[in-house]
Amino acid sequence: MFHRFFIPADLYSPHIPLGSPLTEGLSLLRATGLEVVEVKSEEHSFRIDGAKYRAAVYTDGDRVKSAWYDDPAGRGTARGRARKIELYLSRYGQLSNWEQRMENGWMRYWYNPVEGVSMKYGIHMDVIRFNEYHGA
Template identity: 45%
Template sequence: MIALVTPRIAVGTEDNEVIAVLRLFGSPAREESEREYCYRVEAPLFELAVYPQDAVVRSVWYDDPAGRETEQGRINKVYAYLTRYGQLTDWELRLDNGWMHYWFNPVAHAKMVYGVHKDVIRFNRYDEGHA
């Protein structure tokens, strides 16, 4: 199993708590696009971005090179992240289009999207029927 060095930031967490966590890894930079803004930090071992909405985290993005060298390493990393955000048995892979794997966990009110080619992970808030 892969040991994750990234911080666990749960969707639904208040953004002021998250900014304090991000500061442990560097100065978070605020980035904005037309649709959203995020707080991003580039640490020596990973990159991380947090997307708040109404002062609550709605998405967390990880660029974590752990396990990236092999296919089995990437699979182990995906499972490590899934278990970090709920019981593995609560997660369901609902879509694999060759580029993205879409995992859903209605118990934890989270979904995970894994970008196969860039090996990045994004967790989003999720409520069954209100994706």
């Protein structure tokens, strides 16, 4: 666990494909063995909270529109955080298709128009959210 904190080799959180049926997203969350909690707020979501990571899926009717990860992997160093971001980006498309277009001091924004996905990275909280992306 010590080395994973500094430079992660793998991710342990579930990969929740965007656009998948909500039943599939919920099944992937349940497969972790953690309790799945429904969060009814402005954005309807289902969440798991564990010792190794926290994750959530956001819904659009009966499908997954976003996936959120609070993963401490790599949190100990800048190099570790960069490696974690690379691992997560690789989950949702080829690295060569991603480009960081913006940073505002709080968030970094990556876009992958080829696979139709965007990612927001919260710089201070070290959290990641993937969203469906339909822009250019």
